[in-house]
Amino acid sequence: MQSINYVGIDISKMEFDVAMPLGEKYKHFKFSNDLAGFKKLLADLPENTQVVMEASGPYYLQLACFLFDQGIEVSVINPLVIRRFCQMRLSRTKTDKKDAVMIAEYGKAEKPSGWVPDKDYVMELRQLQATRDLFDKHRTSLIRQQEAFSCVPVISVEVRKAIKQAIKNIEKQIAVLEAKMQLLIKQYHGTMYQQLQTIPGLGKKTSLLLIVLSGGFSRFSNARQLSSYIGICPRIFESGTSVKGRSRITKMGMSRIRAMLYLCAWSAKKCNQKCKDIYDRLVANGKPKRLALIAVANKLLKQAFAIATKQTTYYPNY
Numbered sequence: 001m002q003s004i005n006y007v008g009i010d011i012s013k014m015e016f017d018v019a020m021p022l023g024e025k026y027k028h029f030k031f032s033n034d035l036a037g038f039k040k041l042l043a044d045l046p047e048n049t050q051v052v053m054e055a056s057g058p059y060y061l062q063l064a065c066f067l068f069d070q071g072i073e074v075s076v077i078n079p080l081v082i083r084r085f086c087q088m089r090l091s092r093t094k095t096d097k098k099d100a101v102m103i104a105e106y107g108k109a110e111k112p113s114g115w116v117p118d119k120d121y122v123m124e125l126r127q128l129q130a131t132r133d134l135f136d137k138h139r140t141s142l143i144r145q146q147e148a149f150s151c152v153p154v155i156s157v158e159v160r161k162a163i164k165q166a167i168k169n170i171e172k173q174i175a176v177l178e179a180k181m182q183l184l185i186k187q188y189h190g191t192m193y194q195q196l197q198t199i200p201g202l203g204k205k206t207s208l209l210l211i212v213l214s215g216g217f218s219r220f221s222n223a224r225q226l227s228s229y230i231g232i233c234p235r236i237f238e239s240g241t242s243v244k245g246r247s248r249i250t251k252m253g254m255s256r257i258r259a260m261l262y263l264c265a266w267s268a269k270k271c272n273q274k275c276k277d278i279y280d281r282l283v284a285n286g287k288p289k290r291l292a293l294i295a296v297a298n299k300l301l302k303q304a305f306a307i308a309t310k311q312t313t314y315y316p317n318y
Contacts, residue, residue, distance in 0.1 A: 004111075005046045008104025009053040010096045011060050016053075019100035020046065026101050033059060038066045045072065050114075052107035054079045065117050075112040082106055118215055121184055125212045128184075132177045133256060139170045181208060189216050191311070198314040199303050201268025201275060206260045210304055213257060223305035230257050232298055258297075265296035273316055275299050 008019040008026075015033050018041060019026040029044065031037035041063075045051075050073045053060050060076060067074050082099075085106045091098070106112075118126075146163045149155045185193050189211050196207035211217070213230070220226040268275040275296045282292040307314060 003048070005049045006104050006107035007045065007049055007051045008100045008102070008107060009051060009060075009063070010099040010103060011053055011056050011063060012096070013059050016063065017096040017100040018044075019097070019104040020044070021104065026104060028097050028100070033063065035066075038063055042067070042070055042072075049073070050075060050107060052077060052103050052112060054082055054103065061117075064115060068115070068117055074115045075107060076115040077103070077106065077112060085109075121188055122212075122215050125181060125184055128177050128181050129209065129212050132174055132181070135170050135174050135177070139167055139174070142167050142170070181212070185211055192216065192308050195307050195311070195313050196304055199300065199307060200272040200314070200316075201264045202300060202304060203264065206257070206264055207304075209257050209260060210301075211308075214308075217305060217308035220305075223302040226305055227298060227301055230261075230301065231255075232258055232261065232294065232301065261297040261300060262293060264300055265293040268300055269293065269296050272296075272300070272303075274303070 005021050007021070010017045011033060013033065015037070016031055018029040018031065020029065021027075029041070031041050051067055052075045053064065055076050055078060064074050064076055082103055086099075086102050089102070089105070091102055142163050146160075146167070149159065149163075185208055192211060193207055196202055196210065197204060214220060214226060217226075220229065265275070269279040269292075270276065278299055279292045279296050282295055283289060303314065
């Protein structure tokens with residue numbers, strides 16, 4: 001079989017550096033991060049190429065989609081993984097040229113799987129969700145500022161009106177965004193959306209957010225991968241016989257969905273029999289209630305994955 005040429009790309013907003021294999025070494029190129037640069041890169045790529053790049057904010061997406069459409073296999077890697085790989089290789093140089101080489105070396109060593117772009121409606125849903133979260137943070141900030149001003153003996157009437165009007169406008173925009181999200185979810189995942197809500201303790205907003213984050217539960221092959229992505233799986237900290245740290249969740253995923261699942265766990269430990277059994281057993285064994293609630297949240301996530309992938313409804317005595 002013909003060997004694969006792993007091409008490393010370190011991308012930024014305006015341009016990207018490319019490390020192309022040339023025997024045992026690499027040849028360096030630099031292109032503009034636009035369509036003209038993409039075409040120049042495509043013309044210079046060798047045969048049987050797999051392009052490896054970091055998920056650098058939104059800057060990688062256009063190039064990755066362009067190469068995918070041209071039939072080039074693309075791998076998109078978490079930047080933290082590349083950083084740990086550089087540390088493992090004891091790399092002390094930090095330049096765009098060197099980073100491109102290290103990304104190519106990572107591809108050569110690890111042979112990462114190919115990347116597939118999300119569907120258009122999934123990208124739109126993520127943009128809607130991100131904007132909705134941004135507006136929600138701004139609304140919370142204004143409410144806190146309003147409360148702080150209310151403790152002052154004198155408050156400007158204009159300030160009070162401005163904050164009140166800003167909060168009102170933001171709430172209208174949030175309602176518009178949520179309505180659009182509901183419309184897209186019902187159009188593409190209406191049945192799944194309804195089935196997820198049959199799980200006791202799982203509400204509309206959490207069901208919607210799970211579908212958005214998981215791409216309709218198509219991005220993960222099992223519930224453990226989804227749990228790890230969200231950051232609700234336990235992290236074991238042990239070494240030898242002397243180091244036995246407390247187990248904690250990783251918190252390396254999405255803080256918003258973790259918070260929503262944690263709130264759902266309060267309801268699930270009362271109305272969801274499987275979750276209630278887990279909560280009661282852990283508390284009876286002396287575990288902290290907070291830890292038991294996290295276990296309930298993890299159980300809810302597993303139930304949601306099973307319901308979505310098997311395309312069924314919740315059965316209490318399953």
